[in-house]
Amino acid sequence: MDxxxxxxxxxxxxxxxxxxxxxxxxxDEGKLERNIERLAKHVSGLGAVLRPHMKTAKSxxxxxxxxxxxxxxxxxxxxxxxxxxxxxxxxxxxYAVGISPAAAVRGLNLSRRTGANVKFLLDTVEQAxxxxxxxxxxxxxxxxxxxxxxxxxxxxxxPLDPALVDVANRMxxxxxxxxxxxSHAGESYAxxxxxxxxxxxxxxRVATVKAADILRAQGHACPIVSLGSTPTAHFxxxxxxxxxxxxxxxxxFDLVQHGxxxxxxxxxxxxxxxxxxxxxxxxxxxxxxxxxxxxxxDRGTASQEVDQGYGVVCDEKGHVYDDVIxxxxxxxHGILALRPGSTKTMPHLPIGSKVRILPNHACAxxxxxxxxxxxxxxxxxxxxxxxxxxxx
Amino acid sequence: MDxxxxxxxxxxxxxxxxxxxxxxxxxDEGKLERNIERLAKHVSGLGAVLRPHMKTAKSxxxxxxxxxxxxxxxxxxxxxxxxxxxxxxxxxxxYAVGISPAAAVRGLNLSRRTGANVKFLLDTVEQAxxxxxxxxxxxxxxxxxxxxxxxxxxxxxxPLDPALVDVANRMxxxxxxxxxxxSHAGESYAxxxxxxxxxxxxxxRVATVKAADILRAQGHACPIVSLGSTPTAHFxxxxxxxxxxxxxxxxxFDLVQHGxxxxxxxxxxxxxxxxxxxxxxxxxxxxxxxxxxxxxxDRGTASQEVDQGYGVVCDEKGHVYDDVIxxxxxxxHGILALRPGSTKTMPHLPIGSKVRILPNHACAxxxxxxxxxxxxxxxxxxxxxxxxxxxx
Numbered sequence: 001m002d003x004x005x006x007x008x009x010x011x012x013x014x015x016x017x018x019x020x021x022x023x024x025x026x027x028d029e030g031k032l033e034r035n036i037e038r039l040a041k042h043v044s045g046l047g048a049v050l051r052p053h054m055k056t057a058k059s060x061x062x063x064x065x066x067x068x069x070x071x072x073x074x075x076x077x078x079x080x081x082x083x084x085x086x087x088x089x090x091x092x093x094x095y096a097v098g099i100s101p102a103a104a105v106r107g108l109n110l111s112r113r114t115g116a117n118v119k120f121l122l123d124t125v126e127q128a129x130x131x132x133x134x135x136x137x138x139x140x141x142x143x144x145x146x147x148x149x150x151x152x153x154x155x156x157x158x159p160l161d162p163a164l165v166d167v168a169n170r171m172x173x174x175x176x177x178x179x180x181x182x183s184h185a186g187e188s189y190a191x192x193x194x195x196x197x198x199x200x201x202x203x204x205r206v207a208t209v210k211a212a213d214i215l216r217a218q219g220h221a222c223p224i225v226s227l228g229s230t231p232t233a234h235f236x237x238x239x240x241x242x243x244x245x246x247x248x249x250x251x252x253f254d255l256v257q258h259g260x261x262x263x264x265x266x267x268x269x270x271x272x273x274x275x276x277x278x279x280x281x282x283x284x285x286x287x288x289x290x291x292x293x294x295x296x297x298d299r300g301t302a303s304q305e306v307d308q309g310y311g312v313v314c315d316e317k318g319h320v321y322d323d324v325i326x327x328x329x330x331x332x333h334g335i336l337a338l339r340p341g342s343t344k345t346m347p348h349l350p351i352g353s354k355v356r357i358l359p360n361h362a363c364a365x366x367x368x369x370x371x372x373x374x375x376x377x378x379x380x381x382x383x384x385x386x387x388x389x390x391x392x
Numbered sequence: 393m394d395x396x397x398x399x400x401x402x403x404x405x406x407x408x409x410x411x412x413x414x415x416x417x418x419x420d421e422g423k424l425e426r427n428i429e430r431l432a433k434h435v436s437g438l439g440a441v442l443r444p445h446m447k448t449a450k451s452x453x454x455x456x457x458x459x460x461x462x463x464x465x466x467x468x469x470x471x472x473x474x475x476x477x478x479x480x481x482x483x484x485x486x487y488a489v490g491i492s493p494a495a496a497v498r499g500l501n502l503s504r505r506t507g508a509n510v511k512f513l514l515d516t517v518e519q520a521x522x523x524x525x526x527x528x529x530x531x532x533x534x535x536x537x538x539x540x541x542x543x544x545x546x547x548x549x550x551p552l553d554p555a556l557v558d559v560a561n562r563m564x565x566x567x568x569x570x571x572x573x574x575s576h577a578g579e580s581y582a583x584x585x586x587x588x589x590x591x592x593x594x595x596x597r598v599a600t601v602k603a604a605d606i607l608r609a610q611g612h613a614c615p616i617v618s619l620g621s622t623p624t625a626h627f628x629x630x631x632x633x634x635x636x637x638x639x640x641x642x643x644x645f646d647l648v649q650h651g652x653x654x655x656x657x658x659x660x661x662x663x664x665x666x667x668x669x670x671x672x673x674x675x676x677x678x679x680x681x682x683x684x685x686x687x688x689x690d691r692g693t694a695s696q697e698v699d700q701g702y703g704v705v706c707d708e709k710g711h712v713y714d715d716v717i718x719x720x721x722x723x724x725h726g727i728l729a730l731r732p733g734s735t736k737t738m739p740h741l742p743i744g745s746k747v748r749i750l751p752n753h754a755c756a757x758x759x760x761x762x763x764x765x766x767x768x769x770x771x772x773x774x775x776x777x778x779x780x781x782x783x784x
Contacts, residue, residue, distance in 0.1 A: 021471075021784050022492075055723055077724045079413075097724050098669040100414075100681065101744045123670060126743045154725055155670045155679050186722070277490040278515060278547045287547050289492065293469075294784075297689035297756055330578070331447055331755055332469045332489050333546055351518045352493045363723055364689055367760075370783055391762055392413050392686075 016380040017316065017354065017373070022275040023294035025369035026356060027062075028318070029383060030376045031269035032251060036066050039233060039250045046239040051075050051094060051226065053248030056363045059372065060088045061386035062251060075246050079106050084389045086116035094119045094226070096182065096246070098147060098155055099127055104134035112138055119179045120144040123157050125170040132174025141175060145182035145226065146215075150207040151200070153186035159211035168220045180224030181215065183208040184246070188231040192261050192305065197235035204232050209241035234262050252362035255312060259304035265312065265320055270366060271356040273316070273373075274334060276349045285327075286336040286349050290357055292329040296364035308360060310334060316354035317378035321347050326357055408772040409708065409746065409765070414667040415686035417761035418748060419454075420710070421775060422768045423661035424643060428458050431625060431642045438631040443467050443486060443618065445640030448755045451764065452480045453778035454643060467638045471498050476781045478508035486511045486618070488574065488638070490539060490547055491519055496526035504530055511571045512536040515549050517562040524566025533567060537574035537618065538607075542599040543592070545578035551603035560612045572616030573607065575600040576638070580623040584653050584697065589627035596624050601633035626654050644754035647704060651696035657704065657712055662758060663748040665708070665765075666726060668741045677719075678728040678741050682749055684721040688756035700752060702726060708746035709770035713739050718749055 017026070043050040052066050055077035063074065063085065072092035076082045082093050091114075095107055099120045104127075111118045122128060122144050135142040146167055149156035157164045171178055185204035191197050208227045215222040228246035239245065252270045253263040274290035292310065301308040310326035313336050323342035328335040334357070338344055349355065359365035366372075367390065374384040409418070435442040444458050447469035455466065455477065464484035468474045474485050483506075487499055491512045496519075503510045514520060514536050527534040538559055541548035549556045563570055577596035583589050600619045607614045620638035622645075631637065644662045645655040666682035684702065693700040702718035705728050715734035720727040726749070730736055741747065751757035758764075759782065766776040 021494075021498075023784060097681065098679065100667045100669050102414075102667065103669075103681075106413075124743060127670075130743070154720075154722065154727070155672070275492045275494065277492050277495075278519075280547065287490065289489065289495075289784075292690075292756065293759060297691070298684075299689070299691075328546075330546065335546070351516060351522070364684065367685060392415060 015382040017273055017375065017382065018380065020273060020373055020382065022273050022354070023290035024273045024373050025366060025371070026271050026273050027372035027374050027386065028269045028376060029374050031267060032062065033065060035251050035253060035267060035269060039247060042234065043239075043245045046236060048239045048242050049073065049244040051244045051246050052251070053077070053096070053246050054081055054085060056248040056366065057251055058366070058388040058390065059386050060085070061384070063090065066251070073244070075248070078392050079103060079110070080389060080391050082107065082118055083110055086110055086114040086118070091116045093117065094121070094145070094182070096121050098122055099131060101130040101134065104131045104142070105137070108134050108138040108140050108142060111140055117143070121147050121182060123147040123155055123167065125167055128167055128170040128174050128176055132171070132176045135175055141177055143177040143179045144171065145179045145224070146211070148181050148183040148208055148211050150183045150204050151185050151187040153184065156183065159207050159214065164211060164214060165218050168215050168218065172220070178215070178220050178222055180222050180226060180243070181208055181211045182226040185227070185229045185232045188229050189256065189260060191231065192259060194235065194261065197231050197261065198237060201232035201236040202238065205236065205239060205242055212241065230257060231260050231262050249362050252366070254359045254362040254365075255308045256300040256304070256361055259301055259306060265358065268358050270362055270372070271314065271318065271358050272311070272365065274355050274357055276351055276353040276355070278351070284337050284346055286346060288334045288336060288355060289332060290334045291332045293331050294368055295326065295329055295334065295357060295359070296361065296368050298359075298361040298364035300360045309339070311357040311359060314356040314358065315347070316356065316380070318356050319378070407774040409665055409767065409774065410772065412665060412765055412774065414665050414746070415682035416665045416765050417758060417763070418663050418665050419764035419766050419778065420661045420768060421766050423659060424454065424457060427643050427645060427659060427661060431639060434626065435631075435637045438628060440631040440634050441465065441636040443636045443638050444643070445469070445488070445638050446473055446477060448640040448758065449643055450758070450780040450782065451778050452477070453776070455482065458643070465636070467640070470784045471495060471502070472781060472783050474499065474510055475502055478502055478506040478510070483508045485509065486513070486537070486574070488513050490514055491523060493522040493526065496523045496534070497529070500526050500530040500532050500534060503532055509535070513539050513574060515539040515547055515559065517559055520559055520562040520566045520568055524563070524568045527567055533569055535569040535571045536563065537571045537616070538603070540573050540575040540600055540603050542575045542596050543577050543579040545576065548575065551599050551606065556603060556606060557610050560607050560610065564612070570607070570612050570614055572614050572618060572635070573600055573603045574618040577619070577621045577624045580621050581648065581652060583623065584651060586627065586653065589623050589653065590629060593624035593628040594630065597628065597631060597634055604633065622649060623652050623654050641754050644758070646751045646754040646757075647700045648692040648696070648753055651693055651698060657750070660750050662754055662764070663706065663710065663750050664703070664757065666747050666749055668743055668745040668747070670743070676729050676738055678738060680726045680728060680747060681724060682726045683724045685723050686760055687718065687721055687726065687749060687751070688753065688760050690751075690753040690756035692752045701731070703749040703751060706748040706750065707739070708748065708772070710748050711770070
């Protein structure tokens with residue numbers, strides 16, 4: 001270890017952001033808790049259960065802020081996440097990616113090993129057969145959702161597709177329990193008006209409930225009606241017929257969600273702390289030690305009304321500098337500059353100065369780091385160091 | 393551990409790609425060795441030393457293929473890399489990112505701890521003062537390059553900028569040894585003709601040698617004249633006055649380098665192995681379990697003549713499927729489709745089939761993974777598992 005390296009043992013023991021090796025991923029605990037409470041209240045107010053998606057945080061410490069006591073329910077995007085959370089005591093886990101035969105074997109082994117109820121996702125009779133076969137070998141009755149396509153986003157079956165009932169019947173024949181139907185209104189990320197978002201949420205609800213009704217009319221119980229995306233979860237006004245809502249990025253929020261209109265800049269809970277390592281005054285550039293390796297290559301705001309470059313730049317306390325963005329990024333360099341057309345002037349930031357950079361996409365920025373340095377508001381104190389997992 | 397998880401102990405013991413958890417990062421050892429030999433021969437043939445950049449591979453096993461015996465010289469992009477390679481026996485390390493005061497302290501601590509000769513990079517008098525001060529505290533005479541800007545790419549001083557001599561003089565006054573001058577023709581990535589690349593290499597050479605001549609005329613020894621980028625390193629025809637060449641992505645190559653014209657598709661040494669998890673025949677889509685988390689968000693070919701989406705798709709043995717690319721990527725899903733305007737038909741890939749996906753940008757794809765599964769040609773055998781490092 002060296003003078004500037006964070007000592008994992010030293011977490012909370014007087015360490016401040018000045019003692020962090022940069023670039024460093026910061027997580028504001030106060031904003032995290034505010035974001036968690038906001039959606040929890042909204043969803044419970046509409047009579048549904050929230051099944052948070054852990055693919056953004058990938059951290060047991062964050063999960064425990066969402067569930068101070070209960071063992072879930074949670075959603076995961078990889079079996080590595082399922083194993084990590086199951087081994088940490090979470091017992092109700094939906095693996096929301098269509099399964100392969102190998103994933104079915106691995107997921108059922110996890111259920112057998114930990115007793116966790118791991119639910120799968122599928123939309124073909126081939127997957128139903130593979131999951132049924134894996135269940136027989138494992139001596140477990142597998143449980144799976146049928147994936148729905150409610151907005152031409154990605155995978156899944158249309159509610160009126162005859163294959164919906166065919167797959168449900170095949171699951172029954174293969175010895176796979178139908179957990180319910182699951183949809184994700186991924187196209188809602190492209191919207192940016194309240195009216196459009198409310199309509200997308202209602203479309204997601206109507207289509208998902210319709211699929212459940214069709215299956216029930218054919219004698220399938222279909223107990224769970226699951227839907228969600230961070231934008232539709234926040235703009236839903238009616239969840240009649242829905243049993244659970246899924247969302248993940250809502251815990252941290254990001255510039256894409258800000259562009260959609262789901263949050264304010266002040267709600268963004270993560271940022272990358274960077275150090276100034278150079279300048280090109282004649283070009284209006286300040287160079288920092290955070291490039292795409294720390295910020296991610298995500299440019300999600302490029303297709304929005306306001307392109308935020310590789311991120312919005314704040315001072316070391318987290319206060320936004322008007323019009324200053326990361327205009328370019330290479331592997332370990334970021335170039336800070338004013339947005340095109342700005343009449344502001346660049347802040348004075350000598351070599352060694354610190355800045356915080358807000359993410360285009362929280363899932364992508366966080367994935368570039370192995371731990372969160374937990375802060376609160378504009379205090380420089382590091383309250384804790386929370387590890388995160390990666391891989392598959 | 394579970395049925396499908398690779399057992400690190402099992403590396404090379406009969407494991408095949410069918411036993412890998414997907415998505416998995418594959419490295420073709422034969423292509424790696426061919427790429428390493430190609431540039432080594434070219435640079436030595438022009439009378440210079442090659443100082444490979446380890447920011448792409450970040451692996452001691454790859455470094456040992458480049459240097460079967462010698463302890464370098466190498467280039468790194470983070471102090472975490474410098475520490476990793478120094479602790480693995482590499483003694484001649486250039487940290488090619490402009491230093492902050494904290495990085496100077498940490499880098500000198502590494503030299504003191506391991507005896508490694510760590511050279512720094514700077515382009516301001518403030519950095520010269522900070523490095524000199526850190527050297528006095530550490531009881532070491534620091535050595536640093538002055539960074540040059542030869543093509544308006546990023547940081548560095550123009551050869552004719554009076555600040556060049558000012559910084560060298562300030563280094564002398566501050567007790568910092570001038571290792572030499574260092575440039576990187578980063579704009580060469582935007583070129584795609586032999587003529588333009590040869591000209592960019594010669595421009596990089598002339599500008600860098602000119603800066604060294606100016607410093608020497610002012611009484612500064614300037615022993616090392618260092619330049620390089622993967623495109624200019626391969627297209628250089630004359631290295632007169634140059635002592636060393638730096639390049640990193642050349643070990644693996646990628647679709648961006650292919651678009652520039654530096655390599656063929658068959659030279660690409662890394663790929664992501666993915667499993668088919670769904671299909672949308674009506675849209676011509678096949679869904680795989682490799683999204684941007686495994687492929688990275690890098691879209692470097694989007695600005696080239698041929699946009700390769702999120703990557704070019706090959707069969708499980710690595711043979712390219714004509715016109716099949718990853719057209720869209722979400723966190724853990726990739727959508728395979730024909731490129732716009734193609735008259736080909738999609739391959740038949742049932743659920744559970746494997747494909748290999750070639751990277752837009754090798755540095756970015758590899759950074760999403762913790763290890764390489766080493767293969768050779770179209771054999772399914774996993775020859776070894778090579779870890780990589782990350783973080784800062």
